[in-house]
Amino acid sequence: MKETSVKKSMAFNSAFLQQFLAFGSLILLIVFFSLSSSNFFQFSNIIGILLSTAVIGVLALGSTFVIITGGIDLSVGTVMTLSAVMTGVFITVWGMPVPLGILGGIMTGALCGLLSGAAVARMKIPPFIATLAMMMIAKGLALIISGTKPIYFTNTPGFSDISLGSLIGKVIPGFTIPNAVLIFFLTAIIGSIILSKTIIGRMNFAIGSNEEATRLSGVNVNYWKIVIYTITGTFTGLAGVLMASRLNSAQPALGMGYELEAIAAVVIGGTSLSGGKGTIVGTVIGALIMSVLTNGLRIMSVPQEWQTVVVGFVIILAVYADILRRRKA
Template structure:
């Protein structure tokens, strides 16, 4: 079996080079910031960055699955907001039902994402348009439910999902693991195992790689696509809960614009926009690169206007790298 491992490496040189290239870029960016800013490498800052990337990480991992099927989902921001608002409202009315409230929040995001799934899989509407429709619907729905105002979360356990640590950092001199990172790690593992180790995962790649071939191989492409949008909806729900915990309230306009960060991370991570190709490791590095960029540029005092410009250049550079490694 060892020879097989070697084979695997030689055959996928392009893919590995790309993943390593990404890692190299990531380390390089970190080094630049470490030199430029003395606070960058402090424990507090590192933990802060990790906490910040978690929500985008969970969203990006879900987005990656959708993109591998050859689709896209623009509605993830409002979906996340829905989960936060629904759970916050339920807790506001009945104190102490944390678990059901959180589950209901996630479920509500999943239900809304069924709309996208149905439009894309059954009605064969282009994913961009279908999810644009869902985005608008979800934005409205969440405003209606929340009555347009934020709902404060008083439950300590809930806010800990966003702000807490695995153990008290004050006892270990600032060293600890934030809960959001744990959630992100768990989500990444579940998605990774799903993609690489299950029939459904294989079908996701086949549908995105060549839908006709997938159909001709007996894959129920309608079901695969539908399930992927709903799976993504569940992940949006989880991200929404983490976010609501961090900002200690369910806000109807939370997470707006997050879809662009998620898509950026996925593309930077080497996932092909045409579908069929993408790895979880790439997406994680993509998320980290975006997170570190955001953080480092702030530390260096770069204005948010310039941050936008730099991010835009990075996307183009990543895609160019993607195309180049694919050609060889």
């Protein structure tokens, strides 16, 4: 009897409701655009939406970790670029084998996260400032290392397949879901497991809920913060590799602004910027809402400038709905 009452209360708990709201809005959007334009609900268009979600999605997944601690990472956009550039350097300049080059790219992101984390945890620099600095450092380094020119992977056969090939298509002919999408969903599953099943996730929520109480519970908060920023960095590095593969080049000038889109996706997904609350599923839905919206509006021939305006309003709506719901509870 105890068990059933517990389950019942879980069904009404707030995280669940928020996800349901977000998921409901996503479905509504899809239905709306499908009715508005016959071009929307086509297999190729859906694939296009998913593909365009992948990079921002992986960035947003990573950001979710830092945001749940009550922190923020403004550097994910340019660290992604730096990771892409380093992947290019490792593979095309140093001639490293592709898998090693990819690993190097991901480690670049992880290292940047580690440094941001150390600045936040050890030097007590507020996350906003520490990662703002990292954003600029990474941006500058990406330009310096690449000599401000794109690095092309045209001589690395198969590199673009990492994003654009389709493993699923090989197993199920015709069902050509690009690898980038597959990687996005796999990353989401891994992220979700880390957050809900491991000690890292517990520390994540504990620190976000009350950092000082967590410290006074004998938790080495500094250590875990560095771990968490490093995880965000690792996801960011992966996003960099995906980005490079998708463009078949590392574009050193890209990347600024991606961090804000990632944060927007996290927030639309119901994660609280004040920390302690959030889910990976929410972030996935948040990222999908953003790209469905952009894609749908484009199909309806809404000019790009207006698309941005609409996304802005959606962020306000999503967060306000969340605030209203909390006020009730």
